[in-house]
Amino acid sequence: MKITKAQAQANRERVVETASRLFRERGYDGVGVADLMAAAGFTHGGFYKQFRSKADLMAESAACGIAQTVALSEDVDAPEFVRYYLSREHRDARATGCTMAALGGDAARQPQAVRATFAAGIESLLAALSPEGNALDGVDPSQARARSLDILAHAVGAIVMSRACPDDSPLADEILAVCRDEILTSMSPSASAGESTRDHGSGASARPE
Numbered sequence: 001m002k003i004t005k006a007q008a009q010a011n012r013e014r015v016v017e018t019a020s021r022l023f024r025e026r027g028y029d030g031v032g033v034a035d036l037m038a039a040a041g042f043t044h045g046g047f048y049k050q051f052r053s054k055a056d057l058m059a060e061s062a063a064c065g066i067a068q069t070v071a072l073s074e075d076v077d078a079p080e081f082v083r084y085y086l087s088r089e090h091r092d093a094r095a096t097g098c099t100m101a102a103l104g105g106d107a108a109r110q111p112q113a114v115r116a117t118f119a120a121g122i123e124s125l126l127a128a129l130s131p132e133g134n135a136l137d138g139v140d141p142s143q144a145r146a147r148s149l150d151i152l153a154h155a156v157g158a159i160v161m162s163r164a165c166p167d168d169s170p171l172a173d174e175i176l177a178v179c180r181d182e183i184l185t186s187m188s189p190s191a192s193a194g195e196s197t198r199d200h201g202s203g204a205s206a207r208p209e
Contacts, residue, residue: 008050011046015037015042015050015051016061017064018039018040019057019058019061020065020068021095022035022039023102023103024096024097025102028103028106028110029106033047036057055113056113059113059114062099062117062121063120063121065099065103066124068096068099069097069099069128070124070125072084073128073129078187079184081128081129082151082180082183082184083180086155086158086159086179086180086183087176088173088176090159094163098159099121100122100125101156101159101163104118122152126145126149126152129151129152130144147186150186151186151187154179154182155179157179158175158176
């Protein structure tokens with residue numbers, strides 16, 4: 001029986017969401033097309049009616065997963081988002097956690113379209129870490145962006161390192177706690193104000209003639 005366009009779209013979204021979860025859990029090389037389609041409730045033969053290639057699905061599923069992480073930040077401020085991101089709960093939820101932390105290493109070896117999706121995802125996560133008013137008066141936008149990049153790289157790296165440790169490892173928890181505290185301290189108003197003062201104080205002497 002022929003399915004409607006709406007049902008076909010719903011089926012496609014189901015495959016994308018299933019792929020997003022399985023790729024995060026097992027890695028890109030750990031999931032074959034047949035297993036992926038079976039997990040979504042479809043036959044292997046239907047894959048190429050929906051996607052041009054596995055890489056095409058990788059890109060779409062990465063966008064889906066990153067959007068889920070960004071959505072978590074929408075109703076909380078940046079420090080609260082960091083507290084959740086660098087928590088045991090998030091670290092242990094591989095299948096539903098941050099796509100950037102789960103698949104960033106794999107993405108580096110994938111086709112251009114996949115890496116372009118991750119680059120767009122980085123921009124989305126930077127925006128999540130830059131709420132309104134994040135750039136204090138007198139702080140150059142490029143400095144505010146640099147601060148957000150530092151926080152994001154710090155947080156993603158902490159999750160990767162913590163997950164690399166054995167289960168229940170004290171080191172795994174130590175990595176999360178230390179990085180979380182360091183990031184939250186760097187995000188405090190006093191830290192931002194101090195950085196702004198240092199930048200302004202050195203600006204005149206650093207400027208070329």
